[in-house]
Amino acid sequence: MKSILSTLLFGLLLLSNNLLAEKSSPVTEVTLYPSTGVRFVICTVNDQKLPSPLFTRFQEKYVPLFMSMRAPSERALPESDGHIRLYDSKPEDAKNPGNPFLDITVPEEMRKGRVLCIVVLVAENAKPQLYYMHESDFPVGGFYVLNFSPSPLELLVTTKDELPEKGIMIAPYSRPANGCFSPSTSNIWSFRGKENPEVKSLLYMLRVPSETEESDAIPLRSAKFTPNKSQATLCIVVKHPKIEQAFRLLSIQYNNEADKRNSAAQNGGQNSSLRGSARSSISTNPR
Numbered sequence: 289m290k291s292i293l294s295t296l297l298f299g300l301l302l303l304s305n306n307l308l309a310e311k312s313s314p315v316t317e318v319t320l321y322p323s324t325g326v327r328f329v330i331c332t333v334n335d336q337k338l339p340s341p342l343f344t345r346f347q348e349k350y351v352p353l354f355m356s357m358r359a360p361s362e363r364a365l366p367e368s369d370g371h372i373r374l375y376d377s378k379p380e381d382a383k384n385p386g387n388p389f390l391d392i393t394v395p396e397e398m399r400k401g402r403v404l405c406i407v408v409l410v411a412e413n414a415k416p417q418l419y420y421m422h423e424s425d426f427p428v429g430g431f432y433v434l435n436f437s438p439s440p441l442e443l444l445v446t447t448k449d450e451l452p453e454k455g456i457m458i459a460p461y462s463r464p465a466n467g468c469f470s471p472s473t474s475n476i477w478s479f480r481g482k483e484n485p486e487v488k489s490l491l492y493m494l495r496v497p498s499e500t501e502e503s504d505a506i507p508l509r510s511a512k513f514t515p516n517k518s519q520a521t522l523c524i525v526v527k528h529p530k531i532e533q534a535f536r537l538l539s540i541q542y543n544n545e546a547d548k549r550n551s552a553a554q555n556g557g558q559n560s561s562l563r564g565s566a567r568s569s570i571s572t573n574p575r
Contacts (some may be wrong), residue, residue, distance in 0.1 A: 319351050323551040324402050325363035326372060326394060326420075328355050331436070332409040333526050333536050338416075342374040342389060350378050350385070360404060360542050363550075366394045395420060395466040404542065406524070408436070421469040428543055429481030429517045431490065434469070436461045437527040437535060442505065443477055445492040455493070481515035489514045494525070496535065509537055519543045 330338065341352030344364040353361045353374065364372045372392045379385030394403075398420040408417040426432050435441050435458045444455035459474035471478045479490065490513040496506040508525065521541050528534035 318553070320347065320553055321351060321362045321546070321550050322346060322365045323363070323547040323554070324400070325365040326398070326403045326405050327360040327363045327542075328353065328405045328407050329360045329540050329542075330355055330357045330407050330409060331524055331526070331538055331540075332357070333529055334409070336409040336412065338407070338409070339376040339389065342376060343378045344372060344374055345382070345385075348382060350375065350382070352378075355407065357538065358540055360540070362546065363402075366399045370394050370396065370399055390416075392418065395468055397466070398422070398468060402544075402547065406540075417467070419464075419467045419469060423520075423542070425469075425471050426478070426520055426522070427480060427482060428520045429515055430520050431479045431481075431513050431515070432471075432520070432522050433458060433477040433494065434522060434524045435459065435475040437525050439496050439527070439535075441508075441525060442495050442497040443492060444495070445479075445490055447487055447490060449491065451491060451493055455495075457497070479513075479515075481517060484515075487515060494523070494537075506533065506535075508535055518545075 330336075335357075338355050340356070341354050343350040343352055345351075345367070346365060351362070353364060355361045364374075366372050370393060372394055373385070373388035374390040374392070375385060376389040392405075398405075402423040404421050404423055404426070406419040406421075408419065410417060433441070433443060438460050440460050441458040442455040443458060444451045444453075446452060456477060458477050461475050464470075464473055469476060479487075481487070492513060493510040494508045496508065498505045509523075513521070519541055520543070521539065524538045524540065526536050526538065528536055
């Protein structure tokens with residue numbers, strides 16, 4: 289009899305400890321995001337910002353998107369009409385969410401797959417300019433120069449230790465059709481690591497070429513790029529809005545780690561509770 293009572297007491301003690309442990313360390317249900325769709329990154333010379341977070345609809349819920357410079361946000365899926373509607377506060381009524389802070393019509397060719405949208409803030413209270421690119425056209429492992437300035441640029445680049453005297457000309461900015469970029473756009477230079485696996489590093493100088501024989505070129509950046517097979521680097525050049533003959537370089541870096549986590553989480557069951565966070569973990573070390 290004593291043996292039975294002891295066993296029962298021991299079992300109750302174990303159950304009590306387990307219940308206390310569950311209460312002290314609750315399982316957190318993470319916010320799921322799509323593993324395809326559009327993610328946004330801000331480009332501005334005045335350090336302007338958008339409200340953070342903004343909210344968008346996914347799987348009958350409104351999830352937060354954190355937009356910033358250098359690192360892309362979480363992904364958003366266009367709705368059936370091709371729009372992405374972003375709200376500056378979380379709608380309380382999913383059927384009547386109210387007027388969005390931003391109502392974005394995504395170009396038809398950018399409504400599928402993984403897309404990066406560069407949000408250019410041109411002035412206070414002005415509607416942002418939006419530029420789209422398929423990430424498959426600008427894959428990880430690559431280095432890409434986007435000339436958003438009105439001046440042509442010259443890129444001196446080599447895999448050796450000494451730069452050439454003359455470089456590759458990158459055309460000045462001209463708005464592409466529907467705001468959609470591709471590697472063949474004239475104001476873009478591309479280096480793809482997957483197509484050049486033997487390249488371990490690139491020595492480069494980016495400059496504004498001299499307009500006359502008497503004037504000097506304006507150096508913008510001289511550095512070494514080391515390909516990272518899991519990360520893409522975009523270098524965006526913009527004209528300074530106030531300082532004559534001044535430019536600003538913005539670095540944007542992205543990978544696909546968050547997409548892999550979201551895909552695994554959704555395949556594992558959308559109704560299950562998961563530990564951790566699905567927030568994008570993206571390297572943001574500017575050059």
